[in-house]
Amino acid sequence: MAAGVVNIRRDVDDKFYRYRMPLLLTKIEGKGNGIKTVIPNMSDVARALSRPPTYPTKFFGCELGAQTSFDEKNDRYIVNGAHDATKLRELLDVFIEKFVLCKSCKNPETDLIITKSDDIIRDCKACGERTGVDMRHKLTTFIVKNPPKTKKSKGAKKANGGDSPTPSANGNHAQSETAAIDAEADGGNSDDELTKRIKAEAAELKAESALAKEDWSVDTSAEAVKARTKALEAQMGTLGVGDDDSDEDADSPYSQLKTWLQENRDELSPVSVYKKAEELGIAKRHKTVQVLGQYLFDENIIAEINKFLPVFAKMVTSEKHQKSLLGGIERLVGVDLPDLTAAIPKILMVFYQGDVLDEEVIQQWGTHVSKKYVDRDTSKKVRKASEPFLKWLEEADDSEEED
Incomplete structure (x- = not known):
């Protein structure tokens, strides 16, 4: 069995190496x-590295x-x-170097x-250093979309249950969290301190409730409520907070971005597009x-x-972002440039292979006609044109299941 176990750092020959x-x-x-x-033992390997098994697999x-x-x-x-x-x-050694080992002390x-x-930051429990990973690697997009599960609740559960965690390379994080919880409990003056904290928070909530009541008790008529709501929305739009700013409004950041794209089409670059979105305060908004x-x-x-694939890889960070991107493409080929409708399978393929669009999101989009972005007939037409790509995805899945 020993022959089937190796050092995490395979460049280390020490047979007493603990990792x-x-x-x-x-x-x-x-x-x-x-x-x-x-890879039949990927779960075991990933567990030893304290990483989800999907990460090294996707890295390959x-x-x-x-x-x-x-x-x-x-x-x-x-x-x-x-x-x-x-x-x-x-390749696993490269993954370990890039996404596991501390850049400072080389500890896994x-x-x-x-x-x-x-x-993405590597937080080292051995030396305390926090070092970044190379965000240019394609795996980083996958990690951001599929973040590692937090271990906090597990550590808290062990602390509450009184069971001490098994000492191991992978258990130190849970141990440190349990120790922090215990230290807080021991140094917090017990029930007296807790009671003070509860009373203070209750007083704050009471004050906020009274303030809210005072603000809205001036005039509760439908017209007054509507006027205040409109004023609040205008204020949020000025701050660039709202996701639902209408791109029909010339003052909205989305409309400004649209105008800027159209006026500077010949000079656009991935960097300039992202910087403009940041400048408008909407780089992380799905509607962008x-x-x-x-x-x-x-x-x-x-x-x-x-x-421009790097821009989308950076900005598309959730399923909501992916659906918004599909909505924009739907408008482009369905309304603005209908001659491109036949190219929709190629468009989806490029985004799919670039890890911007996930298979599940594409399949759900392709099988559900929606009038959110275009009229229903146009929506049907676009999805009809996408059938070759959807069929390719389905056949690829079927082939894997049969094998």
């Missing part, structure tokens, strides 16, 4: 176009230019194509943290992606998508 992982195993299944490489796909699939329920992690075990082990005892600006999908492209859309 170990199972040796990555591979199994080739299928034949012809359906051949694929199954990014590095090899191959599609990957995960069936977490049945513990199956697959990379399309036939790949040698030695090659995947070498790290957690991944996603900041508010969607940067819809505006880009509709007004960033012209008849040369396929080449232009490849050019």
Whole structure:
């Protein structure tokens, strides 16, 4: 069994090195176009690295230019194509270097943290340093969309239950959280301090409630409420907070972005587009992606998508963003440039292969006609044109299930 275990840092020859992982195993299944490489012990390897098994699997796909699939329920992690075990082990070493080891002390005892600006940080429990990862790698987009599950609740549960966590390389994070909870409980002057805190918060809530009542008790007529609501919406629009600013309003940031895109079409670059969205305060808003999908492209859309793919990879961070992007594309090919309707399968393919659109979102969009962005007839027409790509996705899934 020892032969099946290796050091997490395979460049370390010390046999007493404490950080170990199972040796990555591979199994080739299928034949012809359906051949694929199954990694039967990916869960065990990922557990030793304190990372979800989807991360290294997706990393292999990014590095090899191959599609990957995960069936977490049945513990199956697959990379399309036939790949040698030695090659995947070498790629795993690269993954560990880029996304596991602390950049400062080279210790694998790290957690991944996603900041508010969607940067990924390695938080080292050994030396305390926080070091960033290379955000240019395609895997970072996948990690931001599928963040690691927090361990806080698990640590708290162990603390409340009185069970001490098993000492291991992967348990230190839970131990530190449990210790913090215990320290807070011991140093908080018990019930007296807790009672003071509860009373203080209750007083704040009471004051806020009284203020709200005073503000809205002036005039509760329908006209007055409507006027105050309109004023509040105008204020939020000025601050760039609302997601529902109408792009019909010339003063809205979305309308400004639309005008800027149209006036500077020949000079646009991925960097300039993102900076403009940041300048308008809407770089993280899902509706911004819809505006880009509709007004960033012209008849040369396929080449232009490849050019601006980094912008969408940076800005599309949720399922809501993906649906907005599809809505913008729907308007572009359905209303603005109907001659491009036949190109919708190629458009979807480029975004799909660029890890901007997920398979599940595309399939749901393709099977549900909606009049949110265009009229129902146009919506049907666009989805009808997308059928070749939807069929390709379905056949790819069926092929994997049969194998």
